[in-house]
Amino acid sequence: MAQHSEQEHKHPTPGLYLLILAALVVGTCLTWGIAFVDLGIFNPVVALTIAVIKAVLVILFFMHVYYSSKLTKLTIAAGFFWLLIMITMSLSDYLTRHFLPQ
Amino acid sequence: MSTSQTTTTEHHPALAHQFDSMEQQQEASTFGMWVFLLTEIMMFGGLFTAYLIYRLKYYPAFVAGSTSISVSWGFANTLVLIASSFTMAMTVWAAQNGRRKTQVWLLLATMVLGAAFLGVKAKEYYDKWDECHIPGHVIGKGFNAWGGCSATNKSLGNIAEEIRDPKEHGNPNVTEVSAEQTAKQTEIFFSFYFAMTGLHAFHMVIGLGLLAWLLIRAKSGEFGPAYYTPIELGGLYWHFVDIVWIFLFPLLYLISRHQHGV
Numbered sequence: 001m002a003q004h005s006e007q008e009h010k011h012p013t014p015g016l017y018l019l020i021l022a023a024l025v026v027g028t029c030l031t032w033g034i035a036f037v038d039l040g041i042f043n044p045v046v047a048l049t050i051a052v053i054k055a056v057l058v059i060l061f062f063m064h065v066y067y068s069s070k071l072t073k074l075t076i077a078a079g080f081f082w083l084l085i086m087i088t089m090s091l092s093d094y095l096t097r098h099f100l101p102q
Numbered sequence: 103m104s105t106s107q108t109t110t111t112e113h114h115p116a117l118a119h120q121f122d123s124m125e126q127q128q129e130a131s132t133f134g135m136w137v138f139l140l141t142e143i144m145m146f147g148g149l150f151t152a153y154l155i156y157r158l159k160y161y162p163a164f165v166a167g168s169t170s171i172s173v174s175w176g177f178a179n180t181l182v183l184i185a186s187s188f189t190m191a192m193t194v195w196a197a198q199n200g201r202r203k204t205q206v207w208l209l210l211a212t213m214v215l216g217a218a219f220l221g222v223k224a225k226e227y228y229d230k231w232d233e234c235h236i237p238g239h240v241i242g243k244g245f246n247a248w249g250g251c252s253a254t255n256k257s258l259g260n261i262a263e264e265i266r267d268p269k270e271h272g273n274p275n276v277t278e279v280s281a282e283q284t285a286k287q288t289e290i291f292f293s294f295y296f297a298m299t300g301l302h303a304f305h306m307v308i309g310l311g312l313l314a315w316l317l318i319r320a321k322s323g324e325f326g327p328a329y330y331t332p333i334e335l336g337g338l339y340w341h342f343v344d345i346v347w348i349f350l351f352p353l354l355y356l357i358s359r360h361q362h363g364v
Contacts, residue, residue, distance in 0.1 A: 011198055012191075021188040028184065028351075032177045035356035043360050047352035055345045062191040062341045064334075072133055079140030083147045087154070094155050 010067055020061045027054045116329040128331045135335045139342045142305075146346050149301070153294045153353065160287040166261035167291030168358040170235065172226060176355040179222045180347065186215035187344040190337045197330035202323055205333070209317045212340065216310050223303050230292070237293045245292070247285035259285035265361055298350055305343045312336050 031050040039046060060066040065076060114124055121127040157164045189211040196205035231242045234251035235258075238244075249257030262284040316336050319325065325333055 011195065014192060014195055017188060017191045017195065020191075021184065024184045024187075025181065028177070028180050031352055031356060032173070035173070035352075035359040038360040044352075044357040047357050048349075051349050051352050054348045058187060058341050058345055058348070062187055062344075063338055064194075068132065069129060072129075072136055075133065076136055076140070079136075079143060082140075083143055086144070086147055087151050090151050091154060091158075094158055 012061055012064070012067070016061060020057050023057055024054055114328050116324075116331075124328060128334070131331045131335060132338070135338050139338060142342060146298075146301070149294070149298050150349065150353065153298065156290055156294065160284075160290060162262040162266045163258070163284050163287030164291045165265055165358040165361045166258040166284075167235075167288045167295065168354060169261065169361070170233070170256050170258060171295065171355060172229065173355050173359060175222055175226050176351055179219050180351045182215050182219050182222070183344050183347050186212050186219070187341050189215065190340045194330065194333055194337050197320070197325045197333045198327055200326045202320070202326070205325065206317065206320050209313055209320055213310060213313045213317070216306055216313070216340075220303060220306055220310075223299065223306075227296075235292050237289045237296065245289050247288050258288040262288060295354055298354065302343065302346050302350060305346070309336075309340050309343055312339060 027050050031047050034046055034050075035043065037043075059076070065073060117124055117127060121130065189208050193205055193208040193212060196202075196208055230236060232252050233256065234243050234246035236242045236245060243251060247258045249260070259281060263281055266281075266284060313336060316332060319332065
């Protein structure tokens with residue numbers, strides 16, 4: 001309980017927010033630049049990896065999830081897990097349909 | 103009688119009677135907001151999944167559609183939205199530290215950046231209207247995939263044709279279809295483009311409304327270190343809308359870019 005309330009009272013500082021802003025701007029420039037380089041099938045992979053890193057930074061620090069209670073963290077993780085089920089299950093169906101003879 | 107009077111004066115005016123403390127109240131509010139945001143994530147997630155499936159199925163048409171939207175405006179808008187998320191995060195910091203004037207100015211800055219994003223989006227939509235890339239025949243001059251609709255109208259059909267060879271790109275999901283069909287499929291790309299960016303822009307408009315309401319309350323000095331939950335929750339909503347765009351930008355503007363020029 002003591003640790004819990006200690007977590008509650010910790011807040012990010014403007015310095016940290018600036019650092020996250022810088023990381024997000026760098027990520028945006030990087031993903032924009034790489035988009036013009038032909039990496040074959042890895043173009044979407046790289047673009048989505050950068051997007052996921054940017055989203056995680058926003059969620060953890062701008063949205064204060066890093067500082068929030070275990071209940072909130074678990075709920076958010078469960079929500080994203082459900083989203084992943086929807087995307088991977090649907091795509092694993094559509095991506096493998098051509099394996100069968102037409 | 104005297105006991106109850108002491109209790110009411112001890113409490114922060116914003117503390118609802120069902121909560122033991124301000125901390126517990128904020129914890130419950132944040133949790134509730136996140137549950138709402140998760141339902142929003144599933145709604146946008148459904149659109150993202152559908153977009154990815156159709157992109158696999160109609161790959162050349164989606165490359166043609168995707169490369170016809172302006173990557174420079176999309177890039178600029180991403181930076182604008184990220185900056186607005188930063189000012190929103192700083193608004194929460196200002197409220198936590200009792201800096202009321204800073205808080206009001208930062209809220210205003212967030213709103214200006216949000217409005218700038220919508221302005222750029224409106225410019226992009228106008229370009230698509232001008233190029234006859236609005237799906238269907240209700241709005242504008244009707245969808246035109248072959249060019250010649252206006253001076254800047256690119257032929258999506260020709261671009262799709264250039265990258266149509268399925269063997270070259272090793273994508274067996276792309277079935278052999280006529281050029282006419284491929285051109286029709288670019289209309290599906292734009293249906294997704296307008297549905298996804300439209301729903302996102304709608305969330306931005308709601309977000310601006312929420313910020314305006316927070317601005318009025320912040321100006322009256324309602325928020326301080328003891329109570330800033332509405333600012334915190336408004337911030338969560340604003341950052342969520344930012345995250346949706348963080349995924350829309352690469353998926354709509356970027357991932358097909360290497361296939362066909364600027």
